Amino acid sequence: MKRIFACLLAAVLLLACAGCGGKKSEAAAEExxxxxxxxxxxxxxxxxxxxxxxxxxxxxxxxxxxxxxxxxxxxxxxxxxxxxxxxxxxxxxxxxxxxxx
Structure with missing residues (x-):
């Protein structure tokens, strides 16, 4: 049970980090x-x-x-x-x- 919870938590953190990174670089490039x-x-x-x-x-x-x-x-x-x-x-x-x- 702990392993499943740890894997789910890791997946959520990975998706959260990946989602935040792309938006900043697109907005900064638009002059x-x-x-x-x-x-x-x-x-x-x-x-x-x-x-x-x-x-x-x-x-x-x-x-x-x-x-x-x-x-x-x-x-x-x-x-x-x-x-x-x-x-x-x-x-x-x-x-x-x-x-x-």
Missing amino acids: KTLTGTLDEVKDFMFVVTDQDGTSYALNFEKKPEGLADVSVGDSVTVTYTGELSEIDAFTGTVLRVEQAK
């Missing part, structure tokens, strides 16, 4: 870009308006790479992970901000 005009910069977020006039507020905990190199009014390209929405709060991570070419 997206947004190009538009930098409208506002604060200590914890910035706003970019795209060519269609839609504004997106992107929040951050750590200042993203390149944000200090651009100014309000510049055309920028933002590389990020996660989902953008003009209604809901940004749920991803800003990887870098650079002057648009």
